[in-house]
Amino acid sequence: ILGSTETGELQLREDNIGLFASCDVADPEVIEKANKGELRGWSFGFYSCADEWKDADDGMQHRYLKDIDMSEVSILSVTPAYIATSIEQRSDQEKAFERRSYEDESQVVKETAKQEKKEKNDEDEEEKRALISRYKHEVEFLKMKGGQYNEK
Template structure:
């Protein structure tokens, strides 16, 4: 994850998720399992939704694809994101080197489960709907959360994932802000000289 701060705005880019890479263990009602996103799942999701939201810690909206603040693409590694953020809180956290990584919110459309002896089940997400990606200020240890919502007697499960192995090394490039006093030229001594010459 690369974070650059210039002119009061932060540019944040890197991998949200690496496809075909197993997660850390996740626990839900089925018990413990490992999870991976199939190659092409993000690409299909981006074709279905061309306006994924950019959020902060899955809560506050910072922008979206259509306003140009978020770029997303799946390449041969995984889901790559580039965000430009002018939100004061996020910029301040970036300057303090307190941003931790990426996460994404999704709904499962198609998955498969592979059971192996003496091993946790492996869930492969073959088709998903991605609703948002989030910039995190909390440590992303493959966060696995689920929010159940009922709609027309069907359960709609919103899941959130963050994979610290996708984030990799955090690289910061912060433009140093000068104090206002330093920015203002101090011409007092010249005024003093001119006052003496005119006296």
């Protein structure tokens, strides 16, 4: 555990972007990863007490969290589930960097749309194969009947 709101090392508040978390970190391993630029973002563990789902114009569903119970906040050196987080490091000399991942988020949306399109194309191809197979069977059946087709 790097910090806690109860002991004061971790501060959480809502700002104009969303959840703001600030943590005074003393762990040497985390500091080293920060100095190397290896930290990727935050992960927030929570339970949804009230949310709302809406269909967007782009066909995607958007989830709006109305009320949550936060259980934990983690600093990650791997890509977080919600990649539009940012992380900033400050030292005594006010050396700072910030990592924003909005481009990555749009990439995930593009990849998701691409995957959905591929799945749709796969379904269409499967449907086409089934129709072709059915027509081939009908042709064979017609050949066996001497080429006469009687619609029932």
